[in-house]
Each structure stands twice: as structure tokens, then as C-alpha cells.
Amino acid sequence: MKYVLILGDGMADEPVAALGGRTPLEAAYTPNMDQIARDGCCGMLKTIPEGCEAGSDIANLSILGYDPRRYYTGRGPLEAASMGIHLEKSDMAYRCNLSTVTEGVMNDFSAGHISSGEGEALMIALDREISPASAFPGVSYRNLLVLHDAGGAVTVPPHDIVGQDITPHLPTGADAPLLIRCMEISREVFADHPVNRDRISRGLAPASQIWPWSGGKSPALPLFGDKYGKKGGIISAVDLLKGIGRCAGMEIIDVPGATGYLDTDYQAKARYALLALKHLDFVYIHVEAPDEAGHLGSVREKVNSIERLDEMIGTIMDDFSGVICVLPDHPTPIAVRTHTRDPVPFAILGRHRDSCTSYSEREAVRGKYGILEGFEFLPRLFRDNP
Ligand SMILES: [Zn+2]
Numbered sequence: 001m002k003y004v005l006i007l008g009d010g011m012a013d014e015p016v017a018a019l020g021g022r023t024p025l026e027a028a029y030t031p032n033m034d035q036i037a038r039d040g041c042c043g044m045l046k047t048i049p050e051g052c053e054a055g056s057d058i059a060n061l062s063i064l065g066y067d068p069r070r071y072y073t074g075r076g077p078l079e080a081a082s083m084g085i086h087l088e089k090s091d092m093a094y095r096c097n098l099s100t101v102t103e104g105v106m107n108d109f110s111a112g113h114i115s116s117g118e119g120e121a122l123m124i125a126l127d128r129e130i131s132p133a134s135a136f137p138g139v140s141y142r143n144l145l146v147l148h149d150a151g152g153a154v155t156v157p158p159h160d161i162v163g164q165d166i167t168p169h170l171p172t173g174a175d176a177p178l179l180i181r182c183m184e185i186s187r188e189v190f191a192d193h194p195v196n197r198d199r200i201s202r203g204l205a206p207a208s209q210i211w212p213w214s215g216g217k218s219p220a221l222p223l224f225g226d227k228y229g230k231k232g233g234i235i236s237a238v239d240l241l242k243g244i245g246r247c248a249g250m251e252i253i254d255v256p257g258a259t260g261y262l263d264t265d266y267q268a269k270a271r272y273a274l275l276a277l278k279h280l281d282f283v284y285i286h287v288e289a290p291d292e293a294g295h296l297g298s299v300r301e302k303v304n305s306i307e308r309l310d311e312m313i314g315t316i317m318d319d320f321s322g323v324i325c326v327l328p329d330h331p332t333p334i335a336v337r338t339h340t341r342d343p344v345p346f347a348i349l350g351r352h353r354d355s356c357t358s359y360s361e362r363e364a365v366r367g368k369y370g371i372l373e374g375f376e377f378l379p380r381l382f383r384d385n386p
Helices: 031-039 056-063 075-082 116-127 176-191 194-201 224-228 239-247 266-276 289-296 299-319 374-384
Strands: 003-008 041-046 092-102 105-108 134-139 142-147 209-216 232-235 282-287 323-327 344-349 371-373
Touching (some): 003 299, 031 344, 056 239, 092 116, 116 176, 116 194, 142 176, 176 209, 224 374, 266 282, 282 299, 289 299, 344 374
Parallel strands (some): 003 282, 041 371
Antiparallel strands (some): 134 142, 323 344
16 A cells, blocks of 8 residues: 655644634635545544644654654754764754844844855854864755764754843753854854855845754664655655654655745645655655744635645545545644644545544544544554555
8 A cells, every 4th residue: 555644734723713713724625635534534643742842843753653752852963864964973963043143132043034155155164163063054044063972952942032132041051161162153253254244235134143952963763664664755845854754764855846835836746746656655745834824824825825735635636546644743823823732633535434524623523533642643544554
């Protein structure tokens, strides 16, 4: 049997007044998701274990069958994996934002969404000055810092302290002195760097310093193929998801036009998934757009992204006779514009059916699976649909 899992990031929501008390999933026109629920079966999934943050990395690890309480080591090492950076056993990779700090206040955690080219020039200049630590350019403000013989640190995500004095939020713990030293060096190296002189002359925010956070060692994930006896692949525009896939030994299927934003090419994802299923047993398609719409607090964009996702599912259903499932990783409710940790609805079109008649948060509660732990999902999917 072959399997497709379609993940709409942040797709689950709460009843929205502007939608007459319906959720975006209930209000959107989703004939294909509804068919999966009607001809298949549903349930709810607890993707965020107690004590874990409601992050996409945590939730997607869960859904792939890896209990985050055991396997999650931080965002940094997953991004290192997606960038193809090999970490030694004693290395620790920190996500390293280029940020704008003015008079000690975190003004912008993204340095004005600095371009990748500008970011690369700054990170290369920094790398020369911070030995034995290493700086690696990534995408835009999202870069990487690797410490060797590292002991770890407690860090704060820069997007959580926008508008605040950074001093009480500096790293603490074994790696803190080196991390803080690297931050100080970055201030000196960036201060008069041509990239920043140019940005200031164009009225843009300069990248005044790095902000390292969410560090960890490379996670020791059992390989997907060994764990399930199936060849798996993943489609995502998001580095973290690609990193998880790479750590799990899955094939990373690059799709031109996959942007990780509202304008992503949904149909291209469907076509590449169908193509990959000729040689793979399982394809995980991650679509970021509903989460972005949730963060924007845009009802219209959220409903729209769900409808585009449904069309993508329709394209897959037209050409695929295996098992199809659809679910979000976590809710990103319009009302709060951030991730929440409530269980999410899933639907599986396979061998079994229950009495659910459409795909939604309220309907899936009645599904035959009840509430499962996130990491139980794939083992159950494969067991029940051999
Ligand atoms: Zn997510």
C-alpha cells in the first residue's frame, strides 16, 4: 500500500464570529477533505505533548512518530540538518537570527527581513572573528551558529522580546559566556559593515547583531525506513521540516514554486508528490500557508488557503488509489494569531469508515479513533491500512 499525508500547517481553528460561528475548516468549500472524512474515518490527535512548546517542529516530529519528549533537541540542529551541516557529537547548533537591537532594545527579530545575500556577507564576516565557534549563512535573517564541545544554554526566542530590553533575556548556562561574546563581536563586526551602511542609506533596518537561540545537539532519530519498513519522502518549503526529514533519512523532494507562504504553488506540490510515489511508499506534504494566514489574523486568507489545499488534495485523489490522510500540525487560531496546543482533527481515507460526514474540528471529535497521541498516528495508520 502507498500513503500520502497532507499537512495543512496551523489549519485547525476555533469558531469565528465573522464566519457565523463556524471555523475556517467548516466555512471553507472543501469537497475533497469532506470526502476523505465521509468515506473514511476521523479522530483527534494530541500533537504537542505536555511540557513541550506548541511549535511546528515539535508537532511534525510527533506526527512522523517521534516522541518530541525523547527526540527533540532544538530548532538549531534541525535547521543545520536542512542546510547539510554535519554536527559532531559534541557540537551544538544554535539558530542565529540577524536582528536589529537599538539602544539595548530588540526592535526587529528579522533585521527588516534582510535578504539572503546581505545576511550571507555578514555571517561570513562574523565567522572570521569568532573562532572556535562557526557562523553559517542560511536564508534571510535565519542563520546558524555552531559551538564545539558545547554544554548548552537557556535562550529566549527574539520574536518573544520585541520592544523589550535585551539584558534580562541574554543566554544563561554553560554556553552563555561564548554566546554573549559572539553577540558582542557581531555588534563590532556589523557596526560599520558595507551591508549595513547600504541598508541605512536606503532607509532600511540594519542588522546590528546576532541573536542565538534554540540550540541543541543533532537529534538521534531512528530512520524512517528502519522504523516503518517504508521508503518515505517529504515535501516542504520550510527548513525545519526539511531538517526533520533529513534527520529521519527521508527523501527531500524539492518543488519549484513552493514558497512556504500564501502564494505557494499547491498544484506543483501535488504533481511532485504523485511523481515521487512511483518510487516511494509514503509522501508527507507540508503546506505552510494556513499557518501564515493564522499569524496574520486574516479570515479571508485562511479560508482561501484551505480551499487551495483542498484543490491540491483533489488533484492527488484523481490519480492516486492508496491511503490519503489530512490533518494540521496544531491550531493557529485567527483569534490569537499564534499556535495553540489543542488536539487537531484528522481524517483517513483507507480501509475503514465511521459516521463522520465532513472534515472539521467538531466532526472529527465523533470519529472512531477518539483522541490519539501524536506519535501514535503513523503506527496506527500503517497498522490499520496494511
Ligand atoms: Zn505549524
